[in-house]
Amino acid sequence: MEFDYPRVLFKNRKPDRVATLEEYRESGGYEALQKFVGGRVSPKEVIRLVSESGLLGRGGAGFPAGMKWSSVPDSSPFPRYLVANADEMEPGTFKDRVLMHVDPHCIIEGMVLAAYSFSASKGFFFVRPSYESSAHILERELEIARKAGFLGHRILGTDFSFDIVVHRSGGRYICGEASALLNAIMGKRPNPVKPPPYPTEKGLWEKPTVVNNVETLANIPHILRNGPEWFKGLSATGHGAGTKLYAISGRVSRPGAVELPIGTRFSEIIDEHCGGMAPGARFKACLPGGASTRFMTGEHYDIPMDFEDLKKIGNRLGTAAIMVFDHNTCLLGATLNLMEFFARESCGWCTPCREGLPYMLELLRRIENGEGREEYIPNLRILCKQVWNSYCALAPGAAEPVISLLDFFEDEVRQHISEKGCPFHAKAGH
Amino acid sequence: MLPDELKLKLREVIAGAESPREKAIDVMFEIQELQGWMSDEAMVEAAELLGMTPLELEELATFYDYIYRSPVGKYVIKVCDSTVCWLEGHQRVVDYLSGRLGIPLGGTSADGLFTLLPVCCIGYCDRAPAMVINKRVFGNLTPEKIDRVLGQLAEKADFSGSE
Numbered sequence: 352m353e354f355d356y357p358r359v360l361f362k363n364r365k366p367d368r369v370a371t372l373e374e375y376r377e378s379g380g381y382e383a384l385q386k387f388v389g390g391r392v393s394p395k396e397v398i399r400l401v402s403e404s405g406l407l408g409r410g411g412a413g414f415p416a417g418m419k420w421s422s423v424p425d426s427s428p429f430p431r432y433l434v435a436n437a438d439e440m441e442p443g444t445f446k447d448r449v450l451m452h453v454d455p456h457c458i459i460e461g462m463v464l465a466a467y468s469f470s471a472s473k474g475f476f477f478v479r480p481s482y483e484s485s486a487h488i489l490e491r492e493l494e495i496a497r498k499a500g501f502l503g504h505r506i507l508g509t510d511f512s513f514d515i516v517v518h519r520s521g522g523r524y525i526c527g528e529a530s531a532l533l534n535a536i537m538g539k540r541p542n543p544v545k546p547p548p549y550p551t552e553k554g555l556w557e558k559p560t561v562v563n564n565v566e567t568l569a570n571i572p573h574i575l576r577n578g579p580e581w582f583k584g585l586s587a588t589g590h591g592a593g594t595k596l597y598a599i600s601g602r603v604s605r606p607g608a609v610e611l612p613i614g615t616r617f618s619e620i621i622d623e624h625c626g627g628m629a630p631g632a633r634f635k636a637c638l639p640g641g642a643s644t645r646f647m648t649g650e651h652y653d654i655p656m657d658f659e660d661l662k663k664i665g666n667r668l669g670t671a672a673i674m675v676f677d678h679n680t681c682l683l684g685a686t687l688n689l690m691e692f693f694a695r696e697s698c699g700w701c702t703p704c705r706e707g708l709p710y711m712l713e714l715l716r717r718i719e720n721g722e723g724r725e726e727y728i729p730n731l732r733i734l735c736k737q738v739w740n741s742y743c744a745l746a747p748g749a750a751e752p753v754i755s756l757l758d759f760f761e762d763e764v765r766q767h768i769s770e771k772g773c774p775f776h777a778k779a780g781h
Numbered sequence: 782m783l784p785d786e787l788k789l790k791l792r793e794v795i796a797g798a799e800s801p802r803e804k805a806i807d808v809m810f811e812i813q814e815l816q817g818w819m820s821d822e823a824m825v826e827a828a829e830l831l832g833m834t835p836l837e838l839e840e841l842a843t844f845y846d847y848i849y850r851s852p853v854g855k856y857v858i859k860v861c862d863s864t865v866c867w868l869e870g871h872q873r874v875v876d877y878l879s880g881r882l883g884i885p886l887g888g889t890s891a892d893g894l895f896t897l898l899p900v901c902c903i904g905y906c907d908r909a910p911a912m913v914i915n916k917r918v919f920g921n922l923t924p925e926k927i928d929r930v931l932g933q934l935a936e937k938a939d940f941s942g943s944e
Binding site for chain 1: 799802803809863864868909
């Protein structure tokens with residue numbers, strides 16, 4: 352099936368290999384760098400254009416990208432640092448991996464332009480261990496960019512210098528949290544740090560540091576080359592901006608990462624771009640934006656998949672990693688699995704998360720195993736509130752599937768308790 | 782004792798950093814590449830190179846999923862057990878591997894070749910169920926594919942990159 356959609360981040364996507372520097376340049380790559388860095392356009396102008404474009408951060412929080420850069424105070428000290436966050440460790444997320452394997456130079460160019468906007472001199476590309484192939488590609492392409500004069504000392508012959516190193520993570524979910532990530536880079540235990548001060552004032556080695564998601568950065572060259580109005584026009588809705596990488600997995604016919612106008616309807620994403628549900632499967636629910644968003648039921652099957660629209664229904668677009676569950680899936684089992692992840696990956700720094708998540712895990716496990724009691728349901732609800740006292744946002748995120756399970760599928764949970772076992776167990780085979 | 786050649790390489794790795802301990806993970810990965818795991822002796826020597834106390838390095842070594850403080854097999858097979866792999870039958874993968882290698886989760890085969898571990902989401906949900914061996918990922922796993930991969934491992938010494 353062919354669709355007449357603008358392809359931006361995936362326009363150089365090949366079925367079996369990474370786009371080369373030449374291919375990227377033929378498609379307009381590094382033109383924005385020539386114009387803005389080569390032409391010594393004011394960094395303030397770069398920030399203004401990105402702010403005007405309405406680009407919201409693609410790492411999950413949806414924070415305005417231009418605003419983040421402009422929060423580095425003019426008077427703040429040097430050196431300043433930029434971090435590309437390619438940790439992507441939340442279950443269901445894989446769009447950044449695909450992007451790094453599609454067109455690494457649009458991320459590299461985006462990093463140089465971002466660095467230019469607040470005068471950073473060094474960038475870190477933070478990559479998780481299971482993305483070693485991405486790290487390998489990036490190191491190779493960074494060297495190619497350096498040789499072409501797009502990166503490193505005196506970029507394009509100007510007095511602006513900026514270089515990027517790939518930083519390999521040892522692998523823990525907490526590292527994707529910006530403040531913990533900075534500790535990880537500095538070789539400290541990656542505990543989260545509560546702001547203020549924000550990393551943009553005091554980040555790596557107490558110097559101003561901006562942490563951006565990979566997809567966010569990849570949008571920058573396109574915005575600067577084509578203008579903010581063009582970027583806004585890419586959206587499927589009047590209020591959104593740009594395209595979005597949706598990563599769909601679970602019980603659909605063709606899981607994968609697709610680029611679509613942001614705000615494309617959920618029904619279109621599933622039915623048209625993923626070939627519908629897997630054979631024999633009927634839609635039951637999904638997590639629309641990664642493991643730390645709320646279950647979304649068929650009631651919202653037609654919802655535009657944008658930050659604002661999901662917010663309206665009390666959910667979040669998050670990373671737009673859509674995990675689809677079918678009528679044979681035990682959602683209590685799925686939530687139990689998610690909690691196993693969150694409890695195992697809790698960094699242990701603060702008590703509500705370190706103690707609260709295993710407590711929730713135990714209650715969910717007992718219910719799934721047929722040892723549940725009626726009072727576990729209100730207990731789970733209380734715990735979901737208590738973890739909001741945690742140090743960082745990951746524990747409240749962990750509570751989202753649980754609380755929404757109780758909001759939408761309380762009957763299913765109760766059935767486990769009254770029938771003393773999982774009603775799906777025989778059917779689903781897991 | 783770490784070989785002199787490796788130490789030289791590690792010093793080079795560290796020299797490129799803003800501060801030495803920034804390279805703690807890289808240094809431990811390099812040592813594991815050669816010795817498989819981080820022994821107490823390796824911890825002391827690595828910490829010295831990084832300008833850290835062994836305890837400070839221990840804080841990191843025991844924190845991360847891909848650093849090993851006990852001996853592991855030449856190939857560490859980690860089967861993803863997070864949501865989408867769970868949905869697509871990760872347990873069957875674990876059972877199959879466990880049966881073929883004759884080891885439970887957490888075990889190492891008698892010939893020292895394989896260690897079997899669970900791991901949280903590895904970011905290949907579009908190819909579930911998936912596993913990572915050392916740092917190379919394999920997805921859309923079936924018994925036939927697992928047989929093929931294990932067969933290749935027996936032949937190949939060098940092992941890096943992705944599928």
